Amino acid sequence: MEHQRLGDSGLTISKVVYGNWLTHGETVSGDAALACVEAALDAGIDTFDTADVYAMGAAETLLGKAIQGIRRESLTIASKVCLPTGPGPNDRGLSRKHIMESCHASLRRLGTDYLDLYQAHRFDDDTPLDETLIALDDLVRQGKVRYLGVSEWTAAQIEAALTVVAELGLRTRFIANQPQYNMLWRVIEPEVLPLCQRAGIGQLVFQPLAQGVLSGKYQPGQPPPAGSRAAGTGRAPTFIRRVLGDVLLERVQRLRPIAEEAGVSMAQLAVAWTLHRPGVSGTIIGASRPEQVRENAGAAEVRLDDALIEAIDAVLDNLVDRDPTKTARMMAVEPAWMGAPAG
Structure with a gap:
């Protein structure tokens, strides 16, 4: 597994x-979840991303159980705060109260006394932005x-935060942005990516497979294959089926x-x-089975030349969405391929 710096910080991630x-x-629990984490570790993945809101804390708890006994300093653990984790008005958002309470709860669930990366979800x-940034700095x-980061913030929001950090003289700044990014969903490219590159903020992207669509397992005119997330239960099918067409x-x-040629x-x-895109420091994969982890981890060693990347662009062409106004929205929101011809 290759490693590289997250943005221009000193933090190295897989x-x-x-x-x-x-x-x-949600869809994976118990021994299956532990097996996936073990497969990740065996593949050389030492960076793990989760959030307080994932399965209402159960995801952090499972990850904490899976890494128990592993030398903490050998791991990079990231979590997030903002989205609702309870019914109360203070169980969400980026107030000082919720940030502090959520961070402490994440630490308990993960079984650690610190997070390597904490991101505003x-x-x-x-x-007030200064309240949020002071709490995170504390x-x-x-x-x-x-270290600190954000997820699915617009360029204007990131720039505003950078301004407040400078005005308040805070010691810490954002080193990471976690956006949705893949061959089809490239809304960060016009505005977010250039700003982050100037500010030394690395992209830690998620959904590189576009909910599994880019794996090729979903066939036109056919129902989702048995065992796939789109054919399963829970929230996953809802997210995936919105982008199928x-x-x-x-x-x-x-x-x-193109894949066969490579x-x-x-x-x-x-x-x-995604790993060949400018500004991307790491790509987040999810998996339901250990073999999926091993397959996707192998992508770190894949080399794509310019001709091959151009061939990919030529195939997808008018299906690619680069609308910066869709930042912080899901791929299913008026995707570019809606109404596009198949040819």
């Missing part, structure tokens, strides 16, 4: 990161958090010869594509 959104505590319009000063699936199948699976092609 290029492929193991995440447990929509898996641990969304922007909070209802909390966690760093207290030794409970090592014959126009898109037919075009994705045209990527298969000598990789379609899933590896999709993950490797």
Whole structure:
């Protein structure tokens, strides 16, 4: 497994990161979850991403159980705060109260006394930005958090935070942005990515397979295969089925010869594509089975030349969404392929 710096910070992460959104505590639990984490560790993945809201804390608890007994300093653990974790008005957002309480709860569930990376899961319009940034800075000063980041913030929101950090003279700044990013969903490219590159903020991207669509396992005109997330239970099928469509699936199948030419699976092609994009420090993969972890981890060693990347762009072309106004929204929101011809 190859490693690289997260942005221009001194923190080194594995290029492929193991995440447990929509898996641990939802579609994967118990021994299956432990087996996936073990497979990640065996593949050289030492960076793990989770959040307080994933399965309402169960994802953090499972991850904490899976890494118990492993030398803490050998791991990089990231979590997040903002989205609702309870029924109360203070069980959400980026207020000082919720940030402090959520961080302490995450530490308990994960069985650790610090987080390597703590990320604001969304922007909070209802909390003064200086309150949020001071609270996060205090966690760093207290030794409970090592580095800070955001997830799905717009360029304007990130820039505003950078301004407040400078004005208040805070010691810590954001080193990571965690956006949705893949061959089809590239809304960070016009605004977020250039700003982050100027500010030294690395991209820790999620959904490199576009909910499994880019793996090629969903075929046009056919029901989801048995055992796939789209055919399962829980929230995962809802997320996935919103992006399925014959126009898109037919075009994705045209990527298969490109993957074969590169000598990789379609899933590896999709993950490797994100790792070859400017500004991307790491790519988060999710998995329901250990073999999926091993396959996707192999993408870190895949080399894609310019001609191959151009071939991918030529296939997808008008299906690619680059609308920056869709930042912080899911791929299913008016995707570019809606209404596009199959040819």
